[in-house]
Amino acid sequence: MKNKSDTALAAALWAQEDRLAPCVHCGFCLPACPTYVRLGDENDSPRGRLHLMRAVVEGRLAPDSQAFQTHIDRCLGCRACEPVCPSSVAYGVLLEAARESVFRARKTPFAARTLLAVFSSGVLTRWSMLLARIVRGLGFAGFAARSLPRGRTFHPVRFGLAMLEASRGRLRLEQSSDSGAAGASDYRAAGSAAPSGSVAAPSHGETPWKDGSRGRVAMLRGCVQAGLFARVNDASERVLRANGYQVVEVRGQGCCGALHTHAGDAVRARELARANVRALAAADVDFVAVNAAGCGAALKEYGHLLEADEECGEAAAALADSTRDISELIAGEAGRVGAPLPARVTYDAACHLCHAQGLREEPLMLLEAIPELVVLPLRDAEECCGGAGIYGITHAELGGEIGADKISAVVETGAEIVATGNPGCMMQIGAGLILDESDVITCHPVELLDESYRRAGFYDGR
Amino acid sequence: MADEPPSILPDPLTKELRDRLCGVVGDAWVIVDADRLLAYESDGLTAYRRTPRAVVLPKSTDEVSHVLSILSQEGIPVVPRGAGTGLSGGALADGDAVVVGTARMTSMLSLDPDNRLARVQPGMINANLTKAAEPFGLYYAPDPSSQSACTLGGNVAENSGGPHCLKYGVTTRYVTGLTVVTYDGEIVELGGFGRERGGYDLLGVFVGSEGCFGIATEIEVRLLPKPEGVRTLLAIFDRLEDAGTAVTEIMAEGLLPAALEIIDGPTIRAVEASVFAAGYPTDAEAALVVEFDGIEAGLAGDVERAVAQCSRAGAREVRTADSAEERLALWSGRKKAFGAMGQIANDLMVQDGTVPRSKLTEVLGRISEIGARYDLTIANVFHAGDGNLHPNLLFDRSNEDEVARVNRASKEIMAVCVEAGGTITGEHGVGLDKRRYMSLVHGPDELDAMRRIKWVFDPLGRMNPGKVLPDGPDDGKEAP
Ligand SMILES: Cc1cc2nc3c(=O)[nH]c(=O)nc-3n(C[C@H](O)[C@H](O)[C@H](O)COP(=O)(O)OP(=O)(O)OC[C@H]3O[C@@H](n4cnc5c(N)ncnc54)[C@H](O)[C@@H]3O)c2cc1C
Ligand code: SF4
Numbered sequence: 001m002k003n004k005s006d007t008a009l010a011a012a013l014w015a016q017e018d019r020l021a022p023c024v025h026c027g028f029c030l031p032a033c034p035t036y037v038r039l040g041d042e043n044d045s046p047r048g049r050l051h052l053m054r055a056v057v058e059g060r061l062a063p064d065s066q067a068f069q070t071h072i073d074r075c076l077g078c079r080a081c082e083p084v085c086p087s088s089v090a091y092g093v094l095l096e097a098a099r100e101s102v103f104r105a106r107k108t109p110f111a112a113r114t115l116l117a118v119f120s121s122g123v124l125t126r127w128s129m130l131l132a133r134i135v136r137g138l139g140f141a142g143f144a145a146r147s148l149p150r151g152r153t154f155h156p157v158r159f160g161l162a163m164l165e166a167s168r169g170r171l172r173l174e175q176s177s178d179s180g181a182a183g184a185s186d187y188r189a190a191g192s193a194a195p196s197g198s199v200a201a202p203s204h205g206e207t208p209w210k211d212g213s214r215g216r217v218a219m220l221r222g223c224v225q226a227g228l229f230a231r232v233n234d235a236s237e238r239v240l241r242a243n244g245y246q247v248v249e250v251r252g253q254g255c256c257g258a259l260h261t262h263a264g265d266a267v268r269a270r271e272l273a274r275a276n277v278r279a280l281a282a283a284d285v286d287f288v289a290v291n292a293a294g295c296g297a298a299l300k301e302y303g304h305l306l307e308a309d310e311e312c313g314e315a316a317a318a319l320a321d322s323t324r325d326i327s328e329l330i331a332g333e334a335g336r337v338g339a340p341l342p343a344r345v346t347y348d349a350a351c352h353l354c355h356a357q358g359l360r361e362e363p364l365m366l367l368e369a370i371p372e373l374v375v376l377p378l379r380d381a382e383e384c385c386g387g388a389g390i391y392g393i394t395h396a397e398l399g400g401e402i403g404a405d406k407i408s409a410v411v412e413t414g415a416e417i418v419a420t421g422n423p424g425c426m427m428q429i430g431a432g433l434i435l436d437e438s439d440v441i442t443c444h445p446v447e448l449l450d451e452s453y454r455r456a457g458f459y460d461g462r
Numbered sequence: 463m464a465d466e467p468p469s470i471l472p473d474p475l476t477k478e479l480r481d482r483l484c485g486v487v488g489d490a491w492v493i494v495d496a497d498r499l500l501a502y503e504s505d506g507l508t509a510y511r512r513t514p515r516a517v518v519l520p521k522s523t524d525e526v527s528h529v530l531s532i533l534s535q536e537g538i539p540v541v542p543r544g545a546g547t548g549l550s551g552g553a554l555a556d557g558d559a560v561v562v563g564t565a566r567m568t569s570m571l572s573l574d575p576d577n578r579l580a581r582v583q584p585g586m587i588n589a590n591l592t593k594a595a596e597p598f599g600l601y602y603a604p605d606p607s608s609q610s611a612c613t614l615g616g617n618v619a620e621n622s623g624g625p626h627c628l629k630y631g632v633t634t635r636y637v638t639g640l641t642v643v644t645y646d647g648e649i650v651e652l653g654g655f656g657r658e659r660g661g662y663d664l665l666g667v668f669v670g671s672e673g674c675f676g677i678a679t680e681i682e683v684r685l686l687p688k689p690e691g692v693r694t695l696l697a698i699f700d701r702l703e704d705a706g707t708a709v710t711e712i713m714a715e716g717l718l719p720a721a722l723e724i725i726d727g728p729t730i731r732a733v734e735a736s737v738f739a740a741g742y743p744t745d746a747e748a749a750l751v752v753e754f755d756g757i758e759a760g761l762a763g764d765v766e767r768a769v770a771q772c773s774r775a776g777a778r779e780v781r782t783a784d785s786a787e788e789r790l791a792l793w794s795g796r797k798k799a800f801g802a803m804g805q806i807a808n809d810l811m812v813q814d815g816t817v818p819r820s821k822l823t824e825v826l827g828r829i830s831e832i833g834a835r836y837d838l839t840i841a842n843v844f845h846a847g848d849g850n851l852h853p854n855l856l857f858d859r860s861n862e863d864e865v866a867r868v869n870r871a872s873k874e875i876m877a878v879c880v881e882a883g884g885t886i887t888g889e890h891g892v893g894l895d896k897r898r899y900m901s902l903v904h905g906p907d908e909l910d911a912m913r914r915i916k917w918v919f920d921p922l923g924r925m926n927p928g929k930v931l932p933d934g935p936d937d938g939k940e941a942p
């Protein structure tokens with residue numbers, strides 16, 4: 001079966017043969033996998049997918065076969081299978097190689113191709129994000145999503161609109177007039193969360209901005225993040241400054257390429273990565289701060305992505321080393337404590353934070369440090385929400401099932417707010433909540449910290 | 463072992479048959495596409511590959527019954543499969559057989575804390591049962607090292623044990639009732655709460671039958687109250703023999719630890735290189751884990767006596783785990799040892815033999831001699847308290863000569879165990895792999911008696927054919 005076309009297609013997987021070998025078939029990864037747990041087919045388990053990859057490498061399975069495509073496509077890329085694997089099989093890296101084979105083997109669907117092309121171009125990204133913001137700004141996305149009939153035909157539009165609506169900042173906590181009321185809080189949905197500084201701030205006797213002595217930081221602005229979640233970027237920047245970092249603006253950076261890597265378009269992913277390496281390396285910073293888990297994981301893996309690149313390889317590895325999730329820079333002893341924020345929040349661990357970056361405690365520590373914020377535990381907090389890029393749209397049924405489980409877990413907690421550190425998850429969970437007519441609000445943990453700082457008056461006079 | 467070609471190549475099901483099966487379980491749960499069957503060609507023992515004819519994934523006893531009745535009308539053999547963590551090739555199907563998997567049968571059917579009983583579907587994962595029982599202060603005692611992945615159906619079929627079975631006994635002690643579907647789709651109740659009626663213990667016969675008698679579709683088990691206190695200690699030795707001596711002495715003291723586990727030097731180094739590193743010193747040649755549980759009052763004394771015995775046997779250091787976290791880390795290193803072998807070798811053949819405890823040291827010496835003679839790395843992990851050895855023979859499947867040496871060394875190891883008065887399997891079952899050793903331990907009359915018992919459940923030989931019992935008088939004498 002090892003004919004010429006297969007050889008070309010499977011080249012990416014062959015290059016990873018050594019990473020495939022350590023899988024001893026113990027099965028420990030099976031119960032961690034959201035698709036296996038729900039479907040029960042070995043082909044939809046990490047061990048099964050690795051077995052299919054191995055069959056491709058052994059020349060027993062064609063990389064363009066229906067089976068290979070279907071089961072590799074159906075993987076969420078959540079990487080919950082990695083931390084439980086005693087043999088440390090690098091599933092994420094292998095999945096990328098498998099996706100690259102699939103990508104080369106078939107014509108990627110029109111919609112996905114368009115999306116990838118758009119995000120590869122800075123200009124197109126900005127235009128499409130502007131368009132998205134206009135639609136969102138018209139204010140009917142949520143209403144339209146809820147009124148469209150359920151069912152297959154309308155699902156992509158319905159869910160897409162709900163995701164767009166979910167990207168809106170709805171977080172605006174008002175200081176409780178009676179903060180003595182046990183656990184009670186009141187918040188109000190508002191159109192924009194830009195801090196106005198109108199709330200009377202308690203005096204904390206500290207300088208509002210610290211001196212920047214904790215290091216020079218460049219913010220990865222991202223594509224979707226810059227387009228639809230500018231408020232999270234702004235909040236991150238304020239919070240970093242308030243914690244003594246010097247934030248520098250870096251031009252020439254763009255999309256991190258994670259979407260492309262996950263879709264198997266390694267060529268474009270590398271192009272984007274190179275551009276970012278050049279831009280960010282020139283900035284001479286101590287850290288690159290990222291507030292989108294998926295982008296952070298991608299940056300941290302630039303060293304691997306560009307391992308064969310003679311020109312950029314070294315700089316890529318250095319960039320990967322200096323990359324930090326925002327929570328890593330803020331949480332812990334040195335983190336500044338703001339004003340009370342009486343509200344009930346629950347925290348959903350984004351896969352690309354907890355599984356891919358191994359960051360479990362930091363975001364929780366960040367939340368727990370906010371006075372009077374009650375953090376309620378979320379059942380299966382580390383299970384994927386089904387977002388996984390556009391999985392909710394491409395795999396409506398399974399993605400819907402996984403998403404619905406997450407929504408019921410969130411609602412069960414009785415929280416008013418669910419915080420999660422990835423734009424995709426914010427939109428996925430937010431969309432689910434909107435379609436469920438729930439009034440639980442979705443936000444990024446850093447937005448809550450920012451609000452607490454604003455109330456503390458850290459930003460006054462700026 | 464290793465890949466002798468399957469005797470029968472998969473023969474696709476007819477469309478009519480496929481449609482009938484789809485009618486019972488739904489289209490998505492009947493797998494016939496040759497490419498998709500590849501994932502089912504191995505279980506936890508990757509030395510073998512067998513592609514089944516099809517895989518069917520039913521959801522309930524009724525569906526299993528319908529599926530088996532349809533297959534039996536066509537004369538098609540059936541192989542049950544749980545999570546595929548088995549280490550004797552038990553869940554593999556030679557081309558003519560259809561795998562019936564329990565991966566979708568994961569529900570808790572009832573949990574009765576007052577009577578300390580649970581009734582579950584067979585696809586429920588062992589560890590999930592304990593998780594569900596925890597709020598009631600209860601747990602499920604048999605704890606195979608694979609407990610986070612293996613199913614209760616697989617446990618019943620293999621009569622699985624685990625580190626704590628030294629004190630608590632293996633699966634069969636906890637199974638109180640079963641609903642079983644036989645090859646022709648008949649639903650049979652064995653035992654069950656309030657149904658003990660005297661007569662022969664058919665339930666006991668079914669437990670450990672390795673999928674050769676029927677498919678367990680509902681399992682009723684006894685739960686235990688969680689012990690009041692637990693103490694774990696770890697002793698590090700520079701010589702494997704000394705650890706063996708410590709085990710003998712601890713038992714001779716009249717102590718009854720809940721678990722007594724040894725992992726040897728090569729295994730320590732594999733575990734420490736993995737994400738489950740438990741902080742064992744990598745230059746040591748043995749680590750002995752001893753655990754006591756029960757009423758708080760007696761524990762401190764037990765630990766003290768065990769520590770004394772370890773020191774006397776020559777332990778370099780003895781640590782006690784104080785926090786629950788440390789205990790977990792100690793255990794995690796031991797329980798993930800098999801998986802962690804992937805850190806040091808691409809393929810491994812885990813053997814499973816049992817010897818009288820008093821012969822442990824001698825047998826270990828002979829195993830290491832066999833390893834040296836065949837130029838193979840052998841990493842040992844074992845339930846020392848039960849004399850249950852797990853020599854892991856490390857190899858690379860692409861090296862044909864090495865595969866052949868693993869083969870011969872495995873056979874010699876089995877022979878050594880039998881010679882020492884032990885047997886060819888402690889807990890992983892006979893399955894496909896150990897069938898050829900059966901005549902080392904059982905005479906023709908005994909094998910014949912076993913055949914007759916199977917006949918009662920499966921007169922036409924349709925359940926898990928080619929497993930456990932050697933087919934003819936020659937089968938089992940000569941390993942390939
Ligand atoms: C890392 C590792 C550690 C292990 N540690 C231990 C240990 O400490 N102790 C131990 O005893 N074993 C151990 N094992 C072996 C294995 O986990 C057990 O044998 C387990 O019980 C198999 O369960 P399974 O669900 O994976 O069954 P499978 O491997 O799928 O099947 C095993 C056998 O059971 C039959 N079967 C499965 N389900 C049913 C059913 N519902 N009805 C009838 N027959 C059925 C199959 O036909 C097959 O013959 C270990 C394995 C691994 C990989
Ligand atoms: S846990 Fe790791 S070694 Fe075990 S089957 Fe999964 S990927 Fe393979």
Ligand code: SF4
Pocket residue numbers: 032033034035036044045046049074075076077078079080081082091
């Ligand atoms: S990445 Fe997630 S969905 Fe994919 S195999 Fe691993 S656990 Fe399953």
